Amino acid sequence: GENVEQHPSTLSVQEGDSAVIKCTYSDSASNYFPWYKQELGKGPQLIIDIRSNVGEKKDQRIAVTLNKTAKHFSLHITETQPEDSAVYFCAASAYNQGGKLIFGQGTELSVKP
């Protein structure tokens, strides 16, 4: 079955710097890759996603890139702000698996003012 690895597990940056979180997946049939942000004690919130027919997608300060050949995808946050501090999860899903999401282990991002 699908396996998703996420790195790093913790990331600390200065306000205004960029942050990059990377994920790799194992199932070449995976074709949907969402990113979620989870604040302490709350449910995850979808922040951006990408499908396998697209290499890059941007939404204001966040972007996601996908390399299907290497089976990895990354989340890029530019001009980080203290409110970006949270745990970020990547996930992968294959249509032939009924849309089940397989999650990475999470990255705790800390943005220091």
Next chain:
Amino acid sequence: DGGITQSPKYLFRKEGQNVTLSCEQNLNHDAMYWYRQDPGQGLRLIYYSQIVNDFQKGDIAEGYSVSREKKESFPLTVTSAQKNPTAFYLCASSRVQGDYEQYFGPGTRLTVT
């Protein structure tokens, strides 16, 4: 105000008791999901339902049971057979089967002593 509600936010039980966690959505979504989250780990799928009166086991279904009698509701019962029930439980929904965007509720933190 549309969304997914989970109740209660905190739940305490004694070992050996069954406990039922509530999940309700008013998004008119067909598919609903239950995940378990342990500290420092990603989300693991317990059960999912793609349509009323139908549900499938996820990756860690042992010790759990669900029902889907109404489109809006997908309660999860944690039985006494679940060896390590203390965890953060998250419910999610998506519009239709195979429609990947999953939206999460606020979660229920269950503590069993």
